[in-house]
Ligand SMILES: Cc1ncc(COP(=O)(O)OP(=O)(O)O)c(N)n1
């Protein structure tokens with residue numbers, strides 16, 4: 001069981017998740033990083049192994065230049081090959097033990113808990129580095145993702161690990177999610193479908209900073 005948060009997950013902020021394949025992937029990610037994203041996930045559900053390998057490798061060096069951890073969705077082998085900081089695992093992916101054996105003790109292993117506090121406790125005890133909760137709101141990126149409550153998110157934030165909230169987040173609805181205690185807000189479409197990715201990322205990032213009217 002983890003006793004301290006992973007050293008690269010000690011902050012709070014925006015966790016940008018890519019929506020590729022797209023021709024301007026690197027420019028889009030550069031814009032998100034310039035806007036203040038603190039974590040980046042490469043999420044590409046295609047089976048084009050060569051393109052995925054090339055893109056993940058390029059993103060690994062881009063993220064290293066910005067000192068932002070790169071997390072690979074689903075694919076431990078790709079994370080290992082590209083020297084990414086870690087991997088995100090869902091219920092259909094390999095176990096934490098398998099990922100840890102491949103990537104080592106310093107890797108960031110994040111897991112989806114959906115709305116299940118029971119799964120979250122189990123994942124914590126299996127050495128997860130962060131707990132993902134959501135969808136918090138209906139998501140166009142993942143329309144069948146069940147929506148969980150802010151109350152569950154609040155309870156998840158008592159479990160001693162960083163909590164990532166995901167799903168349908170926009171700059172206009174993310175405030176209560178942050179107030180419920182989320183350490184990171186993970187966003188796909190409200191960043192990468194925006195005409196100004198840098199400004200969109202900055203709007204989310206600013207929600208973690210000073211609150212107008214509150215001293
Ligand atoms: C930060 C974060 N949280 C949740 C997910 C969803 O993972 P999963 O349930 O495995 O679904 P896919 O993203 O693989 O479709 C995520 N990727 N990142």
Ligand SMILES: Cc1ncsc1CCOP(=O)(O)O
Pocket residue numbers: 134135138139140141142145166167168169186187188189190
């Ligand atoms: C991968 C995932 N898991 C739950 S919702 C979601 C998609 C999030 O995308 P968006 O920010 O566009 O709703």
Ligand SMILES: [Mg+2]
Pocket residue numbers: 073074088089090091092093
């Ligand atoms: Mg997955």
